[in-house]
Amino acid sequence: MISMMFGLKIDNVNREEALRYIESFFAENRFHYIVTLNPEGVVIAQRNKDFSSVINSADLVVADGSWLVRALRFLGEEIEERVAGIDLLLDILRLCRDRGLSVYLLGAREEVISSAKKRLEEMFLGIKILGFHNGYFDTDEEKRILDEIRLLKPDFLVVGLGMPKQEIWMNHHRDLPVKVAIGVGGSFDVISGNIPRAPYWMQSIGLEWLYRVLKDPKRIRRLSFIPRFLLLVLKNKLGIV
Numbered sequence: 001m002i003s004m005m006f007g008l009k010i011d012n013v014n015r016e017e018a019l020r021y022i023e024s025f026f027a028e029n030r031f032h033y034i035v036t037l038n039p040e041g042v043v044i045a046q047r048n049k050d051f052s053s054v055i056n057s058a059d060l061v062v063a064d065g066s067w068l069v070r071a072l073r074f075l076g077e078e079i080e081e082r083v084a085g086i087d088l089l090l091d092i093l094r095l096c097r098d099r100g101l102s103v104y105l106l107g108a109r110e111e112v113i114s115s116a117k118k119r120l121e122e123m124f125l126g127i128k129i130l131g132f133h134n135g136y137f138d139t140d141e142e143k144r145i146l147d148e149i150r151l152l153k154p155d156f157l158v159v160g161l162g163m164p165k166q167e168i169w170m171n172h173h174r175d176l177p178v179k180v181a182i183g184v185g186g187s188f189d190v191i192s193g194n195i196p197r198a199p200y201w202m203q204s205i206g207l208e209w210l211y212r213v214l215k216d217p218k219r220i221r222r223l224s225f226i227p228r229f230l231l232l233v234l235k236n237k238l239g240i241v
Contacts, residue, residue, distance in 0.1 A: 010079065015088060031179070033058055035054075036183065036185070044163065045164075057171060058171075063079055070206070093127065103130065105129065106158065112188050153178070156181075157181040158184055161183070
């Protein structure tokens with residue numbers, strides 16, 4: 001079942017159901033990409049119709065954020081639960097390890113992505129991470145990255161370039177010989193240990209974003225998305241265009 005918010009499709013799935021969909025994607029011989037949508041993405045999509053189209057073209061869109069889940073229900077839409085992007089990522093990586101599927105990591109700073117690779121290899125012993133590259137590249141370097149991905153043909157591509165860049169990038173490169181790609185934002189920072197994950201109680205009440213801001217003040221500008229998102233929701237509820 002599909003829920004809608006401001007013209008954006010969101011799959012009404014829980015974490016277990018999302019993983020079942022992804023398992024089926026790996027069985028198909030084509031490119032699929034997953035969007036983990038949060039309030040920031042919803043706000044960006046309202047003024048960037050290309051990004052809105054990219055979201056609606058995704059093979060799976062999950063509600064990544066307690067604020068998003070609450071807003072959907074407030075607007076009368078059905079939604080199973082929050083599916084945190086980092087949790088879904090770890091579920092998919094576990095599946096890759098268990099099924100012998102290969103992985104490529106793209107994003108973050110060089111020291112972060114290198115550390116994340118090592119941590120993942122410790123977390124999922126035997127996982128096949130074929131390669132990785134940081135998220136800072138020019139046009140020439142991007143061509144080399146794409147050539148490497150085409151050569152390695154990983155089953156799973158993890159893209160941490162930040163929203164909306166990562167989603168637009170995945171959509172633009174649907175010709176890659178990859179079965180599943182997912183945009184993971186700052187998850188590499190958490191996996192590497194560079195930024196600790198919020199305590200569970202903060203996750204459960206929708207304050208994980210605040211914890212990340214407190215740990216990484218460079219993210220403070222992103223706080224403006226919360227009131228903008230809430231205003232969008234309220235105006236929609238009141239029928240104000």
